[in-house]
Amino acid sequence: MFRRFRNPAVQPNSLGPLQLQTLNQANQFVASGQPAQAAPLFEKLAGKMEATNHPRRAANLYAQAAHAYADSQNEQAALDHARAALNLFLQYQMVRRTPIFYTNITRKLTNKGMKNASEALAKEFTSRVGPMPEPVTPPAGQRGRLPTNCSKCGAPIHGDEANWIDASTVECDYCGSLIRPE
DSSP: OOOOOOOTTSOOOOOOHHHHHHHHHHHHHHHTTOHHHHHHHHHHHHHHHHHTTOHHHHHHHHHHHHHHHHHTTOHHHHHHHHHHHHHHHHHTTOTTHHHHHHHHHHHHHHHTTOHHHHHHHHHHHTTTSOOOOOOOOOOGGGOOOOOSBOTTTOOBOOGGGOEEEETTEEEOTTTOOEEOOO
8 A cells, every 4th residue: 555755844734723714814914905914813823833833834924924014014023023933944944945034024124114124134044044945846747727825724825936845736835735736
């Protein structure tokens, strides 16, 4: 009998129905241009994931909170949550996610006029963050069309930034669910 290889880094969906509803609501706030309403929801979910020993999910949720706080011009909260995300990314050796988030959040902070926060992150993390990863994508003929949103958490799926774990499977950056192209 064939048993599918289970990647230990991929956790089963640890979000309960109410947490999935909260995550969906937060993603809807972001999509509708209301990051100030989304940020505390991401923050609350991140705290719950960290408290229930799901640090990789917590790291991604802290990253989302950092982006939402930056978009709503809350510099200190954006910095605090970016630090929390980066520390967890580094601690749990999320080597592909770390430099991508670091680059995106420092760029966003700078572009939003939060130069002090951007410089603080650079001073604290530049030497600890590895280089940008080479994109891992299957050959074009093996890809199907990705859905626009994760079926588990509702988070947006960006085809050009998707984390392909094999030739036919993408991992949701937000909840870790496995998604197959249509």
